Amino acid sequence: MESERIYLDHNATTPLREEVVEAMARALRDLPGNPSSPHREGTLARKQVAEAREQVADCLGTSARTIVFTGGATEANHFLLRGVLGHSGSMDSSHLVTSTTEHPSVLAPAEQLEKHGLRVSRIPVDHEGMLERSVWLETLEESPSLASLIWANNETGVVQPVEEWAELASACGILFHVDATQAVGKWPICLEKTSIDYLSCSAHKLNGPKGVGCLVHRSGPAPSPLLAGGGQERGLRGGTENVAGIVGFGVACELARKELTERMENYQILRDRLWDSLRQKLPRIRRNGPSASAILPNTLNVEIPGIQADILVEALDLEGVAVSAGAACHSGSVSPSHVLIAMGRSTAQAQASLRLSVGLGNTSVEIDRAADWIDRIARRAGAEGYDGG
Numbered sequence: 001m002e003s004e005r006i007y008l009d010h011n012a013t014t015p016l017r018e019e020v021v022e023a024m025a026r027a028l029r030d031l032p033g034n035p036s037s038p039h040r041e042g043t044l045a046r047k048q049v050a051e052a053r054e055q056v057a058d059c060l061g062t063s064a065r066t067i068v069f070t071g072g073a074t075e076a077n078h079f080l081l082r083g084v085l086g087h088s089g090s091m092d093s094s095h096l097v098t099s100t101t102e103h104p105s106v107l108a109p110a111e112q113l114e115k116h117g118l119r120v121s122r123i124p125v126d127h128e129g130m131l132e133r134s135v136w137l138e139t140l141e142e143s144p145s146l147a148s149l150i151w152a153n154n155e156t157g158v159v160q161p162v163e164e165w166a167e168l169a170s171a172c173g174i175l176f177h178v179d180a181t182q183a184v185g186k187w188p189i190c191l192e193k194t195s196i197d198y199l200s201c202s203a204h205k206l207n208g209p210k211g212v213g214c215l216v217h218r219s220g221p222a223p224s225p226l227l228a229g230g231g232q233e234r235g236l237r238g239g240t241e242n243v244a245g246i247v248g249f250g251v252a253c254e255l256a257r258k259e260l261t262e263r264m265e266n267y268q269i270l271r272d273r274l275w276d277s278l279r280q281k282l283p284r285i286r287r288n289g290p291s292a293s294a295i296l297p298n299t300l301n302v303e304i305p306g307i308q309a310d311i312l313v314e315a316l317d318l319e320g321v322a323v324s325a326g327a328a329c330h331s332g333s334v335s336p337s338h339v340l341i342a343m344g345r346s347t348a349q350a351q352a353s354l355r356l357s358v359g360l361g362n363t364s365v366e367i368d369r370a371a372d373w374i375d376r377i378a379r380r381a382g383a384e385g386y387d388g389g
Contacts, residue, residue, distance in 0.1 A: 004320055005320045005321070005322065006320060006321045006322065006362075006366045006369060006370050007322045007359075007361065007362070008321065008322060008323050008356045008357060008358060008362070008370055009322045009323055009324050009355075009357060010298060010357040010358060010359030010360070011154055011155075011157075011182060011205070011298075011299060011324070011355060011357035012324055012357075013204045013205070013210065014204060014205060014206060014207045014208075014359055014360060015207065015359075015360055015361060016207060016208070016209065016248075017207040017208075017251070017252060017255060017360065019251055019255060020207060020208055020209065020248045020251045020252050020255075021248075023247050023248055023250075023251045024209060024244045024245070024247055024248040026247075027048060027243055027244040027247040027248075028244045030044075031044055031045045031048055031243055031244075031247075032045075033045040033046075034240055035049050035232075035240070035241050035243060036230075036231070036232065036240070045241075045243050048243060048246075048247050049069075049241055049243060049246050049247075050064070051247075051250060052246045052247050052249060052250025052251075053067045053069070053246075053250070054250075055249075055250035055251065055253045055254040055257075056214060056249060056250055056253045058253070058254070058257055059184065059185075059189075059253035059254065059256055059257040060180075060184065060189055060190075060191050060199065060201075060216060060253075061189055061190030061191045061192050061193065062191040062192060062216055062218060066191075066216050066217055066218045067214050067216060068214060068215045068216070068217055068233045068234065068236050068237055069212065069213075069214050069233055069237065069241060069242075069246055069249075070212075070213050070214055070215055070237060071211055071212065071213065071242075072202045072203075072204070072210070072211060072212065072213040073103075073105065073179065073181040073200045073201055073202040073205075073213045074105035074202075075213070075226070076200035076201070076202075076213055076214060076215035077103070077105040077106050077109065077148075077179060077200050078105065078109050078226060079215055079223055079225075079226045079236075079237070080148070080177050080198050080200065080215055080223050081096070081106065081109045081110060081113065081146075081148065081177075082109055082113070082223075082224075082226060083222075083223020083224040083225065083226065084145075084146055084175070084198075084220070084221060084223045084224075085113055085118055085145060085146060086113055086116075086118075086224075094117075094118050094119065094145045094146075095118075095119040095120075095121065095142065095143075095144040095145050095146075096110055096113070096118055096119070096120045096121070096144065096145065096146050096147075096148065097120075097121045097123065097136075097139050097140075097144040097146070097147040097148070097174075098110055098120065098121070098122055098123070098147070098148045098149065099122060099123045099124075099125060099131055099149055099150065100122050100123065100124050100125060100338070100342040101125050101129060101150065101153055101156075101158075101338070101339045101342050101343070102148070102149070102150050102179065103150060103154055103179055103181065105179075106148055106150070106179055107338075110148075121139050121142070121144065123135045123136055123139060124342065125158075125342055125343055126343070126344075127343055127344045128158065128289060128290035128294075128343070129153060129156050129158035129288075129289055129290065129339070129342075129343050130158065130160065130290060130294070131149070131160055131165070136165065136168075137168070140168060140169060140172045140174060141172075143172065143173070143174065144174055145174075145175065146174070146175045146176075146177060147165070147169050147174055147175070147176050147177065148176075148177040148178075148179070149162055149165060149176075149177075149178055149179070150178070150179045150181075150182075151178045151179065151180040151182070151183040151187070152180070152182040152183040152186070152187055152296050152299075153182065153339060154181065154182050155301060155337055155339045155340070155355055156288050156289040156295070156299065156301045156339060156340075156343075156355075157182070157289060157295045157296035157298070157299025157300070157301065157357075158289050158290060158294065158295055159183070159187060159294050159295060159296060162178050162194075162196070163193070163194045163195075163196075166178070166194050166195040166196045166197075167194070167195050169195065170195035175197050175198070175220045175221075176195065176196055176197050176198070177196075177197065177198040177199070177200070178196050178198070178199050178200075179199075179200050179201075180199050180200065180201050181200060181201050181202050181205055181213075182205060182296060182299075183201075183296070184201045184205065184206055184253075184256065185205065185206030185207070185252075185253075185256035185260070185263070186206075186260075186263065186264065186267065186296050186297060186298055187264075187296060188260065191216065191218060196216075196218065197217075197218055197219045197220040198215060198216060198217055198218070198220065198223075199215070199216040199218075200213065200214070200215055200216075201213055201214060201216075203245070203248065203249035203252055203253075206252050206253070206256045207252050207255070207256075207359075207360055208248050208249045208251070208252030208253070209244075209245045209248040209249065209252075211242065211245055212242055212245035212246055212248070212249045213249070214249075217236075222234075222236060223236065225237060225238060227239055263297075264297045265297075267296075267297040267298035267358050267359065268292070268297035268298075269364075270298075270358045270362055270363075270364065270367050271297060271298055271299065271300050271356075271358055272292070273364060273367050273368075274300055274356060274358070274367045274370065274371055275287065275300055275302075277367070277368065277371035278302065278371055278374060278375070281371065281374075281375040282304055282374075282375065282378055284304075284305050285302050285303065285304050285305075286302065286303045286305070287300070287301070287302055287303075288301040288302065288303060288340060288343065288345070288353055289301055296357075298357050298358045298359055299355070299356075299357050300355075300356040300357070301340075301353060301354070301355050301356070302353060302354055302356070303345070303349050303352050303353045303354075304352055304353075304354065304374075304378050305349075305352055306352065306381070306382055307352050307378055307381045307382070308351060308352065308381070309325035309351060309352055309353055309354050310325045310351070311381065312325075312354065312374070312377055312378065312381060313325045313354070315377045315380075315381075316370075316373055316374065316377060319373050319377070321369075321370050321373050321374075323354055323355065323356050323370075324354070324355040324356075324357075325351075325353070325354060325355070336350035336351050337350045337353065340353055354374075356370075
């Protein structure tokens with residue numbers, strides 16, 4: 001990443017911490033063995049995987065035995081949904097509860113399983129993106145097989161009270177899965193204090209490497225493997241482990257655990273500075289999401305009336321500022337965000353919305369420069385209500 005560029009797309013992916021790079025380099029250089037092999041080289045690799053498993057578990061507030069390493073949260077979500085619902089006998093008798101604002105890696109397998117007989121209930125959200133509590137309670141009375149909800153939304157940063165939802169589900173004997181991909185490293189998590197049965201996350205959202213993540217399996221039936229053919233990960237995920245990636249994941253989690261309070265405070269200061277500056281410059285700008293207390297400290301999703309966000313993203317990129325018009329998975333698409341549409345925004349409002357997410361390396365100077373560029377380009381694009389002359 002060029003030093004003069006300003007990176008405000010940390011919800012898409014994050015830069016690697018230097019400590020992670022160094023740990024992965026040592027693993028690549030010094031750990032040639034297969035963790036499943038009985039010789040010394042295999043033992044050394046296996047030991048490093050075990051240490052990383054402890055680091056990830058400590059970050060999530062759970063025991064190491066619950067961690068199943070995967071290729072990322074997308075794989076973990078598919079693994080869980082297909083492994084629990086797709087292999088539970090007749091899907092005609094299975095019922096999944098999820099929401100209208102989930103990540104595509106939950107929505108897509110749910111839709112595919114639905115075509116094969118799975119019943120899927122999608123709970124709506126209110127205009128702030130919070131789950132409709134009354135609908136949630138009504139759905140629990142139907143005794144669904146599994147509830148799967150996102151902890152912190154990748155587009156808006158909206159944080160759901162999943163500990164409460166999990167407690168209610170547990171009281172009804174319902175399995176509960178949470179996609180915590182955006183929450184880990186940016187929000188307090190201690191699974192031992194919750195009734196959450198399963199959790200998914202990815203390393204690259206918390207300054208770890210791409211291509212590695214995990215599924216936490218604390219209770220409930222073990223999902224059937226997506227990748228069979230080996231005894232790795234307690235027989236739940238076949239294939240030789242990505243040792244260097246897992247080591248990097250572990251270090252990233254250890255750093256996130258130690259620095260969480262400081263990170264949250266710093267991110268919120270930068271995020272609020274950006275929002276205050278944009279409000280002063282663009283009087284008709286609107287924030288998509290609830291109050292700061294129910295949103296990730298690093299995330300700001302805003303609508304600038306009268307612009308096309310994808311055009312603004314391209315123009316900002318040319319000026320050295322990286323932002324997003326929505327989820328990274330939708331880049332290049334002009335279709336409106338399904339998250340914002342679910343929150344009651346019109347197509348035009350959704351297509352005029354930007355996601356700005358701060359993180360490692362960002363400074364107040366960068367924030368001020370980014371706000372200035374957003375202001376200038378919005379003026380050029382004819383943003384509604386601009387009074388800057």
